[in-house]
Structure formats: structure tokens, C-alpha cells
Amino acid sequence: MKGDTAIKIRDLTRVYRGNSKPAVDKVNMDIPESLIFGLLGPNGAGKTTMIRILCGLLAPTAGEVTIGGFSLRHDLPSIRRIIGVVPQEIALYPSLTARENLTVFGGICGLNGSELRNRIDKWLNIFGLEKNQHRQVGRYSGGMKRRLNLIAGLLHNPQILFLDEPTVGVDVQSKKVIIDNLMEINRGGTTIVYTSHYLEEAENLCSYLAIIDEGRIITRGTLHEIRKENNTESDLENIFIKLTGKDLRD
């Protein structure tokens, strides 16, 4: 890492083709390194677009982003070497076994030989998948796929880990294992950028939060700072409703 700030975002804007309204609208933000940053917002607020831009999957329409000291616009290959991504969808090859999936993804991220094997063994063991490691992923339950999806993103021990709703559709047990391990990974120095609809989960997990709505950051800081800014002692859910309103979103 080249500085104390993991991610610097300046005037980040993204307009989708055919839409006049930006999905991300002039966002400015610094995410310090080694913390868990929660990006929260209602449906269609711009969370996934933000994450996809930060991962290099979408190009920004305007603005500048620096990740780990590397410019997103000019040095994407360097950024790809230091980040890990856990997408919202199960981005795995269903006809490959868990071990084969991890061997492919870990290998592409620079791991090989015994180091790769040991890391795969370690994470399969932590997430309780070692017994099913030789089964094709297509035959896994939803929770098992979700856990493996997470391992595929963090296997290479990235400096910055992006998680887009990593606990959607998993049972309480799987959720607990995922959250506990994310905290453990963070204690090892990994910066985590996390989006979720589960506000209680975010409240417990994240040390720094931002709420985005209609492409704009409407509040950010620690939970304490957000409460202070909004003159309330209530929980995150009430603050969220207060800031984003009660209208249903698409």
C-alpha cells in the first residue's frame, strides 16, 4: 500500500447509456486502509455500480479513483493484483469442483504449488467445505455456494476486498461463519468494502459507513459520527429510513 488511504474517490460519476440521471453522481470519499467500510443504500441507490467501478468492471463517466495508490483510469492491471472481489452472484464454474474452482482463481491471482494447495485446504476447512471439495459446485446448496464464492475472492489474501451483499440468501450458521471470518481477515490488515441490505449486520461489522441514495453519498462516518450528525441515538435502520424515506424502490 502506498499511503494511509486505501481508496480515494473524487467526483466519481457514472451515467448509463440511455439514462439522463447518473447512477453515481459526483461522489467524493476517502476510505482509510485496514477498516471495514460499509456502503449502504436502498435498491437502485448506486451501490453495485460503485463496486463495479472500483473493481474495474465499469469505466467511470467522469471523476478519478485511486486504489492502493494506483489510478483506476491508468493502472488497472496493478489494481487487479491487489484487490479481491466477491460479487453478488455466484460467480463460479458449476461443472468444476470446489477445489478446481479455487485452483483456477488462486492460480490466476498468482498463487501456485504448495502455497496454493495449503491456502485452499485452510479456507475449505474454515468454511466447512473440505468434505465436499471434490463435488461439482453445481450440486452444492445455496449456502455452500455462497461460502465458496467468498473463498474465491479472498484466497489470494488481497489488500482490499470488495464484497457485494455476500450474505444474501444464506442461513444463520453460514452468515455467522462469513461475518466472523471477515472480521478475522480485517484484523490481518485487509481493507474491506462491503455492501448489504442487512443493516444490523452492517452495524456490527463495519467500522466506517456511508449511505448512498440516488447516486449520492448522503451521510458517512463511524456509526457514532452518523448518529451525532443526524442528532439521534437510534439504530442504523431508523437513521437509514429517516435519510432515504419510506418510499418503495425499484
Place this chain on the structure above:
Amino acid sequence: MRVIFKLIYKDFLVLIRDRGGLAMLFVMPMALVLIMTSLQDNTFKSINESGINLILMNNDTDSLGTAIEAEIIRSNFFKVHREISGQKPTGQDVKEAVASGNFQIGMVIPANATRQIRDRVKHNMDNLFSGDTAAQAGHDSVFIMLYIDPATKNSLRSTLQGSIREYAARVESRIVLNELTREINTRLMMPVANLNQMKQETVFYREEYVARGNKTVIPNSVQHNVPAWTLFAMFFIVIPFASSMIKEREDGSLSRLLTMPCSYGTIMVSKILVYLVVCFLQFVLIMLMGVVLFPWLGLPALMVTGHLLSLSVMAVAAALAAIGYGISIGTIARTHQQAAIFASISVVILAAIGGIWVPVFMMPPLFRSISVVSPLNWGLNGFYDILVRNAGLADVVRYGIWMLLFSLACLIIALYYHRLRRELS
């Protein structure tokens, strides 16, 4: 390099885990080539080996009817039938039998046809020797009725009609000359020999299929069909290839790869290498089938001796052209349906204008000029030059280069479109 190896490992596993799909990648092209070659071979044989069913009703008991019948049988073009369901047919029966498709051709030689010709010759001779050159032929012409199944292809119909006309004309002129000799001998004091002796042919033609290097190549259905249908089958890899790309994009695994230290180009290179092996194996298996299996099935063997290197080079170039086309479709199409429909129909169109079904020289002028833009036409020309015209690698390398350039153009379009989608979508 490590990244490309891991991607190849992944693409290889994805391919072999779909055993049904993999089997189809090999079995279906082989079945296509086998069936199309057998069908074409049978059509070829049907003209040359008594395959055309002809129902003949010969009402002329004299020399014209007998001679035409003998000529037709001797030609080996036809399987001659004289009865329908064990009964001698009437003219109407012949017509109906052909109309119902039981026979491809029906022929009715009218009664007294020979006598009519004789009478006509005699009449002409009378006019000739009386010095009356202005006198009209006073006798009716002889009509031999030919009934032809409308389902018969135009080209075959023309061949049949031409052949029968030729036999009839030959027999007729023989009879005319015989009668003329007889009349001359009756009328003149000095006898003359049979005028048919004068009719010995003095102009002959000899045909030879020539190929490069003073080599004579005897074309057959296998040498013509195997390269054409192999090429067609190889291009059908576009559909599973494009579908696999769209599946990877839809399930998010492509996005995951793109967040890792590998570019879209690297991901494509891995796919190209894996599918190139598949295409080449397809080609090798089809060639082996032509060389080994076809003779077992009574088809001519595919002759590839001495051409293995040039055939392999052309196969690799054709495979790269097909894969490049698949990459562009897989990148641009948004859904499986879009990819499957566009890929299958466009390959059929490229094959049609490329000369896979109808030789380019038989196409209308517009299509002849369009055919030169089809990669299947380049591939077909290359394969024909090698297998039928005895060309070497140097003679066909230009076709290979065009196919490689086509592949490269497709790849550039795909990379550009991918970039555009990242920036604009």
C-alpha cells in the same frame, strides 16, 4: 504464462465436464459428413449406375423401337421396366405411374414408328428422284412420348432428355440411311453399299481430369463432399463457443476473472487454444473416417496421401476463422437465443454463398461476386485445390492467410466491443 495455463485448464475442464455436448461436437459433424457424402454419392451413382427408374412402353415391334430400347439398356443410365405390377401398361398407365412418382421417367414409343419413318424416307426419295424439290413432306412426324416426374431435378431432367434424344436420333438416322440405301439400290442400276458405312465417326473427344504437376485426379463424391461438409461442420462450432461465452458472462464468472490479473484478450486466447484443439480433432476424425471408414461402407476412399501438411495448415486456419467468428458473436450477442439464431443462420448463409451446396461458377453473377467474402469459400477453395487439383501448401497459403485475417478482424471487433460495453453500457 501462468495465467494462460490456468485459464486453459479451466476451459478444458468446462468442456470435458459437459460430456453430452462434447460428444455432439464430434459425433454430429462426423454424422453430417457421412450422411451428406453418402447422399451425394448415391445421386452420382443413380445417374451412372442404372439408378433411374424408366418405364418403357414399346408399341413399335420393328427396328426403331427395338434399337431405342437396346440403346437405353446399353447406356446403363436407366433401370428399364416394361411392366407395372406385373401387367403391360397402357400409355395412360405410364403417365400415371410417372405422375405418382413410382418412375422418374416414362417413355411411349408409338406403334408403327419404324414403318412411318420408312414411309417418310420413301416419300422423300420419290420426290427427290422425280426432281420435285419443292414438294413437301407428306407424312407425319413420329412422336416418342417422354413423361418426366416433376420432382426430378432440372439438371437430371436435362441429362435424361438429352440422352434419350441422342439415342433416338442415332437410331432414326440409321434407319433413314438403311432405307435410303434400299431405295437407291431399287431405283438405280448400279448398286451402292449401305450408306450407314459412311457414318463412321471421324471426330472424337477424350476427356481427362487434369491437376497440377501433370497429375490426373479422378474426382468422386468423397473428394468433393468431405472437404465441403467438414468445413461447414467446423464452422458450426461458433454456436457452442458463443453460448459458452454468454453463459460465462451471465453467471458472473467472466466478471470475476476480469477483476483478477487477466485481460479479456487473455481469456479469449485460452478459449481459442482449447477450441482450436477441438476443431482440429474434429478435422482429423473426419479425415480418418474418409480414409478408413468410407471404403467399408462402399464409398470411395478419401485420398489424402502427400497432402497432410497442407490440409492441416488449412484446417487450422479454418478453425481459427470459425473461432474468431464465434468470439465476435459471443461478445456482441446479449442472450443465448440471439447468439444461437444469428450464429446458425449466418453460418448457413456463409456456407451457401461460399459454394458449399452449389458450386460458385453455377451461381448468379451477384452471388458469384459475393462469394469471395465468405471464409467458407476461401477454405473450400483451399481444400479443393489440395484434394482435387493436387495443389501444394504454397498454392493455397493465400486462402489460409485470408482466413487468419478474418479471425484477427473478428477478434479486434470483439475486443473493441467489450471495451465499448465497459465504457458505455
